[in-house]
Amino acid sequence: MSDGPEERRLETPEPVAQPKVEKIEEGTPPATVQSAPKVEGQGENNPPGPAPAAKKPEEEMPWWKEWVELLVRAGFWALLIYLFVFQVSVVDGTSMYPSFENSDKLVIDKLTYRFSSARRFDVVVFETIDLERPEQNRQTRDYIKRIIGLPGETVTIRNGRVEIKGKDDTRPHLLKESFLPGLETYPTGMDTFVVPEGHYFVLGDNRKGSHDSRAAGMGFVPVGQIKGLVRMRWWPWDRFKWFSRESAD
Numbered sequence: 001m002s003d004g005p006e007e008r009r010l011e012t013p014e015p016v017a018q019p020k021v022e023k024i025e026e027g028t029p030p031a032t033v034q035s036a037p038k039v040e041g042q043g044e045n046n047p048p049g050p051a052p053a054a055k056k057p058e059e060e061m062p063w064w065k066e067w068v069e070l071l072v073r074a075g076f077w078a079l080l081i082y083l084f085v086f087q088v089s090v091v092d093g094t095s096m097y098p099s100f101e102n103s104d105k106l107v108i109d110k111l112t113y114r115f116s117s118a119r120r121f122d123v124v125v126f127e128t129i130d131l132e133r134p135e136q137n138r139q140t141r142d143y144i145k146r147i148i149g150l151p152g153e154t155v156t157i158r159n160g161r162v163e164i165k166g167k168d169d170t171r172p173h174l175l176k177e178s179f180l181p182g183l184e185t186y187p188t189g190m191d192t193f194v195v196p197e198g199h200y201f202v203l204g205d206n207r208k209g210s211h212d213s214r215a216a217g218m219g220f221v222p223v224g225q226i227k228g229l230v231r232m233r234w235w236p237w238d239r240f241k242w243f244s245r246e247s248a249d
Contacts, residue, residue: 085111087228089125089142095204095211096144099123099179105235106144108228118200118223119245121179122147123230126202132217144230145212145221148175149201155193157214162203180205198223 091104100106100123108125118124123146129138149155154165156172165172191214195201199220204210213220233241 086231089144091144094209095206096123096146097206097209098181099146099205100144100233101239104233104239106230107232107234109231110228112229113226118147118150118226118229120147120150121177122245123243124200124202124221124226125228125230126221126226128218128221128225130211130215130217132211132215142227143218145202145204145210146179147200148203149193149195149213151195151197151199151223153195153201155195155201156190157192158190193220195220200226 087108087110089106089108091100091102091106094102106125123144125142125144127140127142129140131138148162149164152167154172156163156165162175162177163172164175193201193213199222201213202221203212203214212218229245230243232243233239
């Protein structure tokens with residue numbers, strides 16, 4: 001035991017080792033990042049090869065080949081338009097008089113019926129075989145008529161007037177045909193026709209001079225035989241007309 005105050009010794013920690021710093025001598029280049037692999041071409045690993053041969057200028061197409069190509073393309077597009085958009089037809093006869101006359105040139109719309117059904121009073125062009133013709137003359141022909149009866153309806157022609165009875169109607173109603181000049185074009189007598197589903201009953205506007213659905217040789221027109229809707233008369237010029245769809249009211 002010492003006489004004086006007790007001395008407390010403090011332990012001195014050992015010095016921490018400092019990280020070794022490497023000296024860079026002057027003139028020593030710094031480390032570089034490895035470069036990306038070289039693509040094909042000239043370089044150390046790809047010695048230069050022979051230069052690619054220059055392309056020969058293409059020979060000009062002869063003028064007559066250009067015309068042939070143009071005509072082929074025009075014919076192709078004309079065929080597509082004829083098959084799916086419209087066609088030109090010429091009226092032969094007077095069955096649609098006075099609305100249409102012999103030799104009238106018409107534009108037939110083939111596009112409308114791809115998106116909607118035919119309506120009453122539409123003037124349509126359809127193809128069929130008239131079975132009342134002599135056998136040697138029986139072939140598919142185009143006809144122009146007006147749709148009067150729709151699928152499932154009953155059409156009655158009574159004393160020169162047309163009556164329509166729908167599937168849900170209790171009694172027939174008289175059809176108003178404002179496109180006709182008068183009843184003198186109608187035949188007398190009475191006939192009744194029940195239109196099958198998927199078919200239409202068609203008449204010519206010249207009721208006394210039209211071969212239409214009233215004739216057994218023609219009958220009802222299947223929807224698949226209708227080629228299009230009459231939209232325009234473009235000849236003769238003095239009778240040019242655009243035809244909108246008639247209202248059935």
